[in-house]
Amino acid sequence: MVGRTMDPMTHIPAALGLTSDDVVRVLAVAGRAPSLHNSQPWRFRVEPDRIELWADPERRLPAADPHGREQRLACGAALFNLRLALHAHGIRPLVTLYTDRDPDLLAVVRHGGRTPQTAVQRELLAAVPRRRTNRHPFTDRPVTPAELTALRAAALAENAWLHVVTDPAERERLHLLSVDAHARQQADPAFREEFARWTAVDPNRSDGVPVLPHERRPSAHDRWVPRDFTRGAGATSAETNITYEAEPALVVLSAQMFGPTSEVAAGQALQRVLLTATTKGLSASFLSHIIEVEPTREQLRTLIHGTHRPQAVLRIGHGWPVSATPRRPAIAMVEVPGPAATT
Secondary structure (H helix, E strand, O other): OOEEEEEOOOOOEEEEOHHHHHHHHHHHHHOOOOOOOHHOOOOEEEEEHHHHHHHHHOOOOOOOOOOOHHHHHHHHHHHHHHHHHHHHHOOOEEEEOOOOOOOEEEEEEEEEEEEEOOOOHHHHHHHHHOEEEEOOOOOOOOHHHHHHHHHHHHHOOOOEEEEEOOOHHHHHHHHHHOOOOOOHHHOHHHHHHHHHEOOOOOOOOOOOEEEOOOOOOOOOOOOOOOOOOOOOOOEEEHHHHOOOOOEEEEEEEEEEEOOOOHHHHHHHHHHHHHHHHHHOOOOEEHHHHHOOOOOHHHHHHHOOOOOOOOOEEEEOOOOOOOOOOOOOOHHEEEEEOOOOOOO
């Protein structure tokens, strides 16, 4: 994408029949999506008749995400938020996913007509600012079958499949895959350097993962939370007197298509699942390392007997409130088109 980030004094243009201020608010909602290390790897190009979603090449994480899959997943989650925000304005978003025009152009959203916001859309939109990636311990209160059914339905509504890992043998195998993936990444100096740049960041940064108040750093006894986002600055279990739950709900999200488009589509499904969990009072965190390491990702597909490649693994349970991660302002996510090429 040829262009530059908007100057802070530049106004975001009006689009899709919305005022400039409305577009700012819509994009702020889109920017509340989850992303690997809170990298927020998306950009938007705003034209009067459309809003384009682009992957930001400057925010790729090549060590953890060499093929850009996690980036496209995050952008898909932002796209789902954008859809919800447009529905709140009575706009039916007409979405076109792209894979061949430009590798970084992921979707174009146009005005598809007027339509009233549904009760479900209103509920999901209200959950956007409340959704958190919760790396803290959960309670031992189990996730109910009805709650898991609601999460499955959310995935299906976006043409994805949510596999719930309940079989003890499957859960043990998943744990071994987690250990293997974590060890592989920790053995890679490039991954460790990249991880250090994006975690335990200055709290004044508008991206990255800061240390959350009272965050507990994992120990060797924590089966499902191996990554230490505090870089050793978090409290120990002795200091917090809280241990991680023994049996969280574990789910694997798979897309029903192949290729980059499927990853954007899976991101939309992922965000719908996360927001649905939020409406049910549930917390979630990612076991991203299992997916990021290619061998363990393929072994996971075999484990869940999937015909399509897994896109996300989630740990879900009942947690205590946690602080929100920082976000970039809408103006920082918008690109000004560059000059037209001459021939």
